[in-house]
Amino acid sequence: MLGLLRGGLVVSCQAPAGHPLRDPGVIAALAECAVLGGAAGLRINSPADIRAVRRRTALPVIGLHKVRHGHRDVITPSLELAAGLAEAGADVIAIDLTPESPAHGPDLVAAVRDELGRPVMADVSTLEEGLAAWGAGADVVGTTLSGYTARQLPPPDDPDIELVAALAARGVRVVAEGRYRTEEQVRRAFDAGAWAVVVGSAITDPVAITARLRAATPRAVDEPR
């Protein structure tokens, strides 16, 4: 299943609590749009959303389970949560391999692979974390969390293509994820050695898209939203 993602676009279909699109049926509709547009895979948060998506497509699903911890959501911080994703139909399990996760990353990578029989996508924020995750047996390493750990905030506007290049240069199978918004950025990620690219809000969050385009209007600064 993992091999099907190689060289492809993975579309992350997520909506947090309180978002107008927060409904498993809507997430599944977004996933179907991604399928029709030619996505190679999907990235989906929570067993409920994975189940809804599974009913509509056989495309590979990278599953994650976000849990609030400290200043942000960490990604699938336990084997129990990972098992829930696998049971719901996730083909790949995404795990937070930054020091901000309460889980012991290397042990969790091994447990997901050995006990659940699922490949692992390690979400990291730095080169060191990526190399450690790769060394711990992660099947792919995502640049997902670059810009989002406490010492990196606030995130820049652009994706961290340098991190993609640095990991790829060291032989890591790297998934470019986080703040990809244009065709040019996607091309540059592949040129830098990305194995796949994940795009989320630029495709699946109309609130974020509206806010970004609105920022280019004369009313951007004068009036409240």
Ligand SMILES: CC(=O)N[C@H](C=O)[C@@H](O)[C@H](O)[C@H](O)COP(=O)(O)O
């Ligand atoms: C930092 C974090 O928790 N990222 C999450 C990981 O799954 C999602 O909220 C992002 O939407 C996803 O990574 C895709 O990124 P973007 O929406 O920028 O294309």
